[in-house]
Amino acid sequence: MTRRPAFLTASIAAGALALASCGTPEEDPAPISTSATPSSTVEEETNSEESNSPEPSPEDTETDAPADDSSQEETSAPEEEPSPAEEASDGSQAEGESHHVDRSEFSRETTATEGFPGTPGAPAEIQHLVEVRVGQHEGYDRVVFEHNGPSELGYQVEYVDSPTDPQLAEPIDVPGEAFISIGVAGLGLPTSNFDSVLSGPIEGVDTRSQLVYGVHALSPFEAQSTYFIGVDQQRDFRVQVLEDPVRLVVDLAH
Template sequence: MRRAMGTSLAAALLLTACGSGTDDPAPASAAGTATSSPEPSEASSPSASPAPTEPSSPQPSSPQPSPEPSSPSPAPDGPPFPDSTEPQTAKPSGDWDLQLVDVRTGVHDGFDRVVLEMSGTATPGWGVAWADRAVAEGSGEVVPLAGDHVLTISASGTAMPAAGSFEVPQRLGAAGGIAEVHVNGWFEGYTQVFAGVDGDERPFRVFTLTDPPRLVVDVAN
């Protein structure tokens, strides 16, 4: 009996000394790695260090302006040029109170321009067509004009010329393919201008501008 108790006591002591592998705490070194020691800090890890703030490409300090010509164009490009050389017409709007104050020409990339500048509140209408000769409204006289063909420009909505308006008749010299311009004058609400053009008849476009009222005629070259 005493021997059996001794055997049992020895076994119990042995179990206490060895313990169970599943219930024991982890060794100190392992516990320090897994739970007690902090994870490697972001500051000590090169990959986690805050990257210097550098944009991929230099950024402007202020918005870049849209490209613009160095000097303003005398007029916008206007409508597309037609494929034909047929006459073009449009009616005026508002009171027929326009006075011709200036006529000028200009050479541009792809076309030559004639501008009739006016004063008044109306928007001019027009009748523009090719002709073999410059024939004056009212009198029917043929006006001598340089160039192979004549582009007849008739601006409608114009009033009888008043003091200080553009002096007529008047001639302007060559501008690109335009050999000569003759400002003929006013007749019953229409102001007539002839543009003599070298070479064949070409497509042209007509449009108006405001502030001040202007009639613009571009001849393709």
């Protein structure tokens, strides 16, 4: 009877030691496999992907304001063909002219309005030269003399041996090998702002055309003025007067 309790006590002690040796320690070593991602890292990556996503959320899509109708019309509407009376600031767009060029309208003969130096109608207001433009076109180059008023003009266009001031009878230095004189009637000087009157040599015209070497404009005197075009050689020309604003146009055939 005395041995059995001792045996049981020894067995219980041995079992306790075995259980103690199989228990999990308080500090485990780091796991060998690193394929598993901690949950906190997964949440951070998910949030990062959502913040960097280029696609708008449904809420953003629903709350976006529609584009302005007027801006859509401006961008989607096809460009309109320029009217015949329109031209670019450098004169490069056809002015009062279709793409077809009627060569029968060009000549080297003197061209004038009826009764020059009279004007076709009574001047509506004093007007003067404000701008000269030169441009290249298919079949001809164009020189545009723009005036600041709506009045009709009388003109006489012809070749001359050399540019001369008709009032002073003095020669005028105009670059070129041949010279076109353009007498204009129906002009006048303003009562103020004389700087708005374009006169003298016109700068930069020689860079716009291989035919035109220079342009010179005289100030109005007694309702008349004279403009000169220096060209590379005598060429057939055509003259037109366009309105809104008044423009005297000289085309030089290639």
